Amino acid sequence: MYKQFFENETKTALKQAYPDIQECNLRVEKPKNSDFGDFAINVSPLARELKTAPPAIAQNIEKYLSKDGYEVNLIGGFINFKLGRKMLAETIEEIIKQGQNFAKPKNIKPEKINLEYVSANPTGPFHIGHGRWAAMGSALANLLKFYGHDVYQEFYINDAGSQIQKLGNSLLIRLKQLKGENVDFPQDELERKNYYQGEYLIPVAEKFLKENEYTEDVKILSDYAKKEMERLQQELLNKFRVHFDKFYSELDLHTSGKVENSYKKLEESGKLYEKEGAIWFKSSEYGDDEDRVIKKADGSNTYLTADIAYHKDKFDRGFERLINIWGADHHGYVARVKASLEALGYNSEKLEILLGQLVNLVINGEQTRMGKRKNMITLDDLIEEVGVDATRFWMCMRDINNTLDFDIELAKKSTDENPVFYVQYAHARACSILRNTINDKINTETGEKIAAPLTEDEFNKTIENFKAESIIDDVENAKSLILKLEDFKSTIILSEQTRSVYTICRYLSELASEFHSYYTKNRVLVEDKNIMKGRLSIVYATKSILKQALDILAVTAPEKM
RNA sequence: GUGCCUGUAGCUCAGCCGGAUAGAGUGUUGACUUCCGAAGUCAAAGGUCAUGAGUUCGAAUCUCAUCAGGCACACCA
Numbered sequence: 001m002y003k004q005f006f007e008n009e010t011k012t013a014l015k016q017a018y019p020d021i022q023e024c025n026l027r028v029e030k031p032k033n034s035d036f037g038d039f040a041i042n043v044s045p046l047a048r049e050l051k052t053a054p055p056a057i058a059q060n061i062e063k064y065l066s067k068d069g070y071e072v073n074l075i076g077g078f079i080n081f082k083l084g085r086k087m088l089a090e091t092i093e094e095i096i097k098q099g100q101n102f103a104k105p106k107n108i109k110p111e112k113i114n115l116e117y118v119s120a121n122p123t124g125p126f127h128i129g130h131g132r133w134a135a136m137g138s139a140l141a142n143l144l145k146f147y148g149h150d151v152y153q154e155f156y157i158n159d160a161g162s163q164i165q166k167l168g169n170s171l172l173i174r175l176k177q178l179k180g181e182n183v184d185f186p187q188d189e190l191e192r193k194n195y196y197q198g199e200y201l202i203p204v205a206e207k208f209l210k211e212n213e214y215t216e217d218v219k220i221l222s223d224y225a226k227k228e229m230e231r232l233q234q235e236l237l238n239k240f241r242v243h244f245d246k247f248y249s250e251l252d253l254h255t256s257g258k259v260e261n262s263y264k265k266l267e268e269s270g271k272l273y274e275k276e277g278a279i280w281f282k283s284s285e286y287g288d289d290e291d292r293v294i295k296k297a298d299g300s301n302t303y304l305t306a307d308i309a310y311h312k313d314k315f316d317r318g319f320e321r322l323i324n325i326w327g328a329d330h331h332g333y334v335a336r337v338k339a340s341l342e343a344l345g346y347n348s349e350k351l352e353i354l355l356g357q358l359v360n361l362v363i364n365g366e367q368t369r370m371g372k373r374k375n376m377i378t379l380d381d382l383i384e385e386v387g388v389d390a391t392r393f394w395m396c397m398r399d400i401n402n403t404l405d406f407d408i409e410l411a412k413k414s415t416d417e418n419p420v421f422y423v424q425y426a427h428a429r430a431c432s433i434l435r436n437t438i439n440d441k442i443n444t445e446t447g448e449k450i451a452a453p454l455t456e457d458e459f460n461k462t463i464e465n466f467k468a469e470s471i472i473d474d475v476e477n478a479k480s481l482i483l484k485l486e487d488f489k490s491t492i493i494l495s496e497q498t499r500s501v502y503t504i505c506r507y508l509s510e511l512a513s514e515f516h517s518y519y520t521k522n523r524v525l526v527e528d529k530n531i532m533k534g535r536l537s538i539v540y541a542t543k544s545i546l547k548q549a550l551d552i553l554a555v556t557a558p559e560k561m
Numbered sequence: 562g563u564g565c566c567u568g569u570a571g572c573u574c575a576g577c578c579g580g581a582u583a584g585a586g587u588g589u590u591g592a593c594u595u596c597c598g599a600a601g602u603c604a605a606a607g608g609u610c611a612u613g614a615g616u617u618c619g620a621a622u623c624u625c626a627u628c629a630g631g632c633a634c635a636c637c638a
Contacts, residue, residue: 027578029580031581032581032582032583032584033581033582036581040581042580042581044580044618044619045579045580047618048618054580075581076580076581077580077581078580078581121638123638158638160638161637161638162637162638163637163638250638276636277636278636279636280636289563289564289634290634292636293635293636294636295636297636298636300636302635302636302637303637303638306638327632328565328566328631328632328633329632329633330633331564331565331566331632331633331634332564332565332632332633332634333633334565335564355565355566355632357566357631357632358631358632360631397574398573398574399574399575401566401567402566402567402574403566403567403630403631403632405573407573410573410587418600419586421600422586422600422601424600425598425600425601426601428598428600429597429598429600429601432597432598433597433598435597436597437597441597502575506574506575506585509585509586510585513585513586516601516602517601517602517603519597519598519601519602520593520601520602520603521602524597525596525597526597539597560598561598561600
């Protein structure tokens with residue numbers, strides 16, 4: 001990696017220049033002005049320890065730099081590095097030869113990671129917020145896998161609480177309505193809260209009557225509606241290119257005795273006590289604001305109790321690291337789950353909880369709060385309107401810490417304002433060039449056939465036998481493109497460290513921009529076969545990286561648009 | 562009231578482990594087509610980095626306070 005290379009070069013030189021130096025946390029960065037160089041190191045942070053002015057330090061270090069393959073340019077306390085053509089050419093060779101392994105970090109410690117996200121209640125269709133967790137979670141999974149981790153994706157189904165009863169009651173009302181009975185949800189505000197009033201239960205009721213005898217048994221109705229919701233949710237996830245290794249049922253957690261078991265373990269830890277008829281957990285001893293109820297006065301478990309068992313089970317299944325994506329509205333929950341894991345003897349630092357800010361729908365330029373409105377726009381609606389690719393890209397585009405404005409009108413336009421098209425277009429354009437090298441062309445005016453510049457065999461050999469030396473004379477034109485291609489390595493590492501995927505979106509936009517720019521300035525299919533083959537290889541390498549990055553987002557890389 | 566997130570160009574956002582002239586997209590204005598995809602490229606204009614103080618040789622970046630917006634503060638899930 002270029003950055004690593006220059007950091008090592010500088011550190012080596014630094015030790016020769018100043019043998020007594022203790023710490024040297026020098027960072028390679030991009031110069032503000034590309035005229036200075038391609039990479040830069042600022043030595044100012046060393047000034048204090050060395051008691052020397054930054055420019056003098058830079059001059060001293062410069063003497064010991066090997067300058068093998070690069071040039072050095074000193075400005076003030078900055079050491080600027082300029083890549084030689086050989087290094088640039090070798091990068092193209094590396095991309096072509098390494099393929100998928102080009103940006104895969106070497107010498108890393110792969111972890112067995114459990115990634116949990118979406119985990120919606122099986123009581124209704126996904127809303128747009130779920131779409132954000134689904135897109136980001138699956139992209140993060142792809143990223144972590146790309147990096148080298150062993151990732152297991154999980155969806156926790158909250159199928160055990162009172163909301164299931166509520167679902168059954170709601171279905172019953174819909175059934176009665178279908179039978180022609182004059183019933184509706186209660187008028188009273190408070191009582192209405194015991195029902196799901198969305199119209200999505202109407203088709204479920206219809207389907208139920210087709211398959212079953214009419215019944216008012218809420219248990220049967222609850223189970224039916226729950227299964228149906230799960231089925232619809234999983235269908236949609238599939239369509240959205242989100243694939244879970246396991247849908248973990250909360251109900252199973254209870255019936256298998258795991259909830260009871262983890263309760264006993266907590267009891268053994270001595271961190272439970274009774275108060276006002278309920279059993280409390282001393283979570284405040286582990287940094288939580290207050291203690292939490294574990295068993296209610298009526299003897300039933302709280303949601304937390306099951307969740308504790310669930311997280312315990314994840315560790316017990318051998319995962320070294322747990323990553324959860326939760327909505328920011330659950331942030332108050334973090335401390336108590338971590339507290340419980342500590343009490344049970346697990347290292348709560350191995351549980352990372354990514355809190356995602358919510359999605360604002362923007363309709364006709366106005367922000368609409370994602371509430372539980374009756375006629376809300378579901379994720380399914382959104383995908384129908386905008387398409388899977390644009391929806392996925394858009395949902396991944398912003399830092400998870402920031403609220404995301406999803407402008408329906410803008411995304412629907414599907415034109416220049418939508419960055420995904422810009423990126424996909426770059427890929428399609430690259431494919432088009434590669435196609436044109438081996439396909440005969442027909443002049444539309446004369447009907448005359450123009451032979452392809454290369455046969456398929458020649459093209460394949462050009463790629464297979466690519467040698468860095470072959471493009472050295474022409475590589476300077478592709479410099480900023482190659483720098484960006486190489487930057488894929490840093491992007492992968494940064495994204496893994498920060499658990500973020502918006503960085504991949506940004507990278508793609510930047511790479512596409514560099515490619516479009518290169519394309520405009522450098523014609524690929526030129527007379528000179530050697531130049532053509534070299535540029536073809538650069539296009540091929542670009543296409544390869546675009547594809548790899550798009551694959552992480554699970555956005556398609558079209559050959560044609 | 563307490564805790565968490567956010568405040569940077571008209572709009573949407575990067576940059577935030579302190580360092581060179583604060584960047585990108587979009588919008589505005591203007592250029593670029595004998596030729597591989599113009600869904601493209603190039604350029605111009607556009608800034609009190611919410612406000613105030615502090616730390617520092619140096620602050621958009623760190624600290625504190627204030628203001629503004631969002632979210633959460635259940636024996637619900």
